Amino acid sequence: MAKLDPIPARLAALKDTTTVDLKRQWRELFDSAPPPYNRRYLESRLAYRIQELAYGGLKSESVSRLERLGDELDGGDRKKSRTRTDLMPIAGTRLIREWQGTEQVVTVTLNGFEWQGRPYKSISALARAITGTQWNGWVFFGLKNHRSRE
Structure with a gap:
């Protein structure tokens, strides 16, 4: 009789785990203090780490390829790499x-962006050019609520 894989059940249980327990698991699995990010981040990183430890992580060739692709996209600019492309x-x-x-x-x-034929690297610089005042460009164009979403 084949033994059932406990990993899927462990991953599913993360949704019902308290934040305190998620942080405890983080310390155990990463051997470091948990970052000050939201619960969803902790859950997703823990889920990845659990699978990585159980099934193995990415091959070094895959990691190298991903790093090269990332450098092609952001030109090695670390600030650009932190911009969430899905947003x-x-x-x-x-x-x-x-x-x-x-x-x-x-x-x-x-x-970036173009307004009146001129290029802008950031949407906030563009909003500043339009208004003459300091603005969060994402809020100015209605792409992000000015209140944090919890």
Whole structure:
């Protein structure tokens, strides 16, 4: 008779585990203090670590390839690599915002944003150019709520 794999049940149990216990598991599995991130982050990293220890991690060739691909995407710029690409609008997207009675149209490009024919690397710099004041560009264009989402 084949023995059942306990890993799927252990992964499913993470959803019902208290945050205190998730942090305890983190200390055990990573041999370090848990980071100050949200519960969802802890769950996903713990799930990966549990599987990594049980089934093995990525091959060194895969890690090297991923690092090369990452460098190709962000040019080795660590700040760019921390930008969550899943939150970035797709290149070609048009962001439209009315500001002081004038419609402002911004195009998302592969390298940032374009407004009135000029390139901008950050959406906040662009919002500052439009308004003349300090703005969080994600909030200005309605891409992010100004209140944190818990």
